[in-house]
Amino acid sequence: MTSATASVGPTTTGPGLPPSLTPPFLQRLATRVSAAPNAARVTTTAPYTGAPLADLPVSTPDDVEAAFARARTAQRAWAATPMAERKRVLLRYHDLVLARRDQALDLMQAENGKTRRDAFLEVVDIGVVSRYYARNAAKHLGPKRRRGAIPLLTHTTELRHPKGVVTVISPWNYPLSMAASDTIAALMAGNAVVQKPDTQTALTALWAMDLMYEAGLPEDVWQMVIGSGASLGGALMDNADYMMFTGSTATGRRIASDAGERLIGASLELGGKNPMIVLDDADIGKAADGAVAACFPSAGQLCVSVERVYVAESVRDEFVAAFVARTKKLEIGAAYDYSVDVGSLTTLSQLKTVTAHVDDAVAKGATVLAGGRARPDLGPLFYEPTILTGVTPDMIVYDHETFGPVVSVYTYRDVDEAVSLANATSYGLNGSVWSRDGARGRAVAARVRAGTVNVNDAFAAAWGSVDAPMGGMGDSGLGRRHGADGILKYTEPQTVAHQRVRGFYPPSGISPETWATLLTGALRILKAIGGR
Template identity: 50%
Template sequence: MTDADPTLPPRLSTATFDRLNGLVTRAEDRSDDRAVTETFTGTEVSRVPECAPADVTLAVERARDAQDRWAERSVDERERVVRRFHDVVLDRQDELLDLAQLESGKSRAHAFDEVMDVTLTSRYYGYRAADVLSTERRRPAVPLLSSPAEVVRHPVGVVGIISPWNYPITLAVSDAVPALLAGNAVVLKPAETTPYTALLLVELLREAGVPRDLVQVVTGDGATLGPPLVDDVDYVSFTGSTETGREVAAAAGRNLVDCSMELGGKNPLLVLDDADLDAAVEGAVGACFTNAGQLCIGTERVYVDESLYDEFRDRFVEAVSDLTLGTDYDYGVDVGSLASADQLETVREHVADARDRGATVHCGGEPRPDVGPYFYDPTVLTDLPVDAEAACEETFGPVVSLRPVSGEREAVDRANDTRYGLNASVWTENRERGRAVAREVEAGTVTINGGYVETWAAIDAPMGGMKESGIGRRHGPEGLLRYTESQTVAARRRAITHPVGVQDGLEARALTVALRLWRRLPFLR
């Protein structure tokens, strides 16, 4: 690739990749590296350093050395850095969008969703971290005789973040922002196929004022780098598959290290009998095919009340058939590429299994090599057996199944008939009915009359999965406090007991009377 390669976006060049390679933590100079390809074409564009366990050790050491100095800064100062990062991301978004598209194959509009997420997250925590982290007064042990307890928040130390390829902007940095605000350092291990997007984000963090060694990046094979990272850090934030999440959680547990993780989903969308069909069809298209279906909170199962099913199916299929595919580094394309040959193969296998089991393919159902090596047509299935791969396993591609249901009870039962519980969507003209149904759905987030945006973008509210879709929460105060250790500090105003315990029966009887009185006085409860 030359500095002026006409096949790439004009903002990217050999110099871009060389500059970003310099941000990778390496314990020693080595020649080992791995290819990074443009997803739209499958063409190699650069080679990124292949890190080893020794590099992870060095990264954690550097981060730990920098963390003490960072934690000494006031939270207000850390907030100012994050607010500058918000502005830098907006200023440098074109280069960031180019890299995200190049490495992941998504459309530009879907890449911009990630810019929005990072800025919303930075704005939220950049103005609220000081309040969330402030020392909190709690009720004393014994009113009048004890001082109020204080809860102090300390940073955990070094946070290890393992991020996936499907949202290389959001998932590389949106979990890092609250970790940094809490006074921690970060060691980031991005997905093998999207390292440069993560490296550019680290460059932008440094431009905003984050100290150079505070955020370290190790690139390369997850199976090689993941175990030493989990062993060395003080907290693990992981986003990825349920299977890998189990391994990460087990390793963290052995080390008595806390963790949070967003894992797989097989997310349902429920269209109740009073839904606005125009809105439901349009919303379902976005919920199912954003980022070519490679979205943890995207919809893969749609349950429609039988009174609306035929009309919904016909209109939905028509709308999906009109979606455009393309490789443009500009706005206007509806759906981009799958991220890799592996993802394409999974989609092909699920659709082939569905056909073999008698499912009907209403549109799509085929790869699109005429557009690019990993493109697949948006696909709508009906008559899908409940034990088919596309019905019960996460496809993570542009494939959705439709099924009629006889009322909201069946819709809820089918929605909950899965080992996952990440996100769900309910469509109804009656919002109170929608809220009642939402409370019955076993999912960490439920959006009424929307696919996922309203809950995902509600940064003040926690987001995460139930069942096998994860543990812990990102967003909201919870997403910041997870990166802290709480410490309780309390003081005794005067001695109220014998140094060892209750001295005699008389004292015990007096305390019994006091305890009974205590419960009956509202101002002391």
């Protein structure tokens, strides 16, 4: 692939950066960007400090076109590569990601501002997803016998072919998980990938791609372009055989519309305003711990995090007291170790959104039970984990996604009301239900309109169940990742039907009318004997 040589950060390790992130290392990652040698550059900053982090080459639409041309050539050979070899590449990738864990954690923290424990979950995610698709892709993609048109006489097989070249547009909030997990499935299905990560966290995405090449992926099968959606979006859409997008609902709608015009498929994981329901029989201590785990990972910058908690009236005071006490004990700060609980927001834009939502709620009468303020003493983008009560429909935070460490607590009278309130949103990504009675919890969960619902867990149980589909309903998106759905979407199904003897047309010597009568009788017999 063609690339520019970028000057990365200051000449020595930047303020607050771990020693592993040396300028030569970051510069080597930058050379993986598909861009012209004389490309313009963009500078990213470290959320913990606001200091410059990296200067990256910026791709143009022509660079995107060139990347797709290389990818199409490489994809044909990759699609012809035996499944066993693709499996070996993914299993080597699994081992490399785990072996270079600390390097990945340093990069994610430097670019995103999350805590080390939150970053570590991304490493776990990629390890699990790599192993899953390496060892299950053949089952999902292999030829499958299907019921033929005429029993015993029609041999029907379903085949799966790769789409071709997939565009993956990944966000900044989970820079390793979202950069690599969708790509892993697309690659294992025999596709090539041209990816545009968010520029703020492009180094992590480049690291993920670089490691896949080290694992044995042929050159040009996975390529990375850097730039704004406004600049590159058209070229990415015009050349794609399939679109995989994770981001805002507004952008997802435009991508869905454009994909429809081109008659290509699209999978979209979009926004959420995810509910948590605490039933009257819940273990309150565990539910309070679960609420902390549901609301504040990655400073709330997580599509599946909880922003609305509905508590049974009879346990409301006990739960709120426990939740507030635990939230106030959280350690906030910047540290490249496991010593803090909540890290920084990632961008100034996100800090402004969080601040605006909380300030608007307070101005209109909401009560702050914990947090409620920025912490510039810790760094430019820190905001305290915040719990609100008294939130009403006229407040922005009531039904708009905040995407920050802010949660509103409400009370309900009975389960029907709890479910109704949980479903009173256009979103439907994730939900959480807490009860000592597992069967009761699952029954309530099944009534929540969301793609994934966890019982006695925040979101990790469903997310980590990679053999099951994960995705959103309503304004939270289209399509699914994980499981069979997560890899089959990157393929074109083909039916090959071999008719061994004469089919639905009459043989010589039998009139069409007689043949129709015979076939009608055969259909009745098949129904009578339970034929499918």
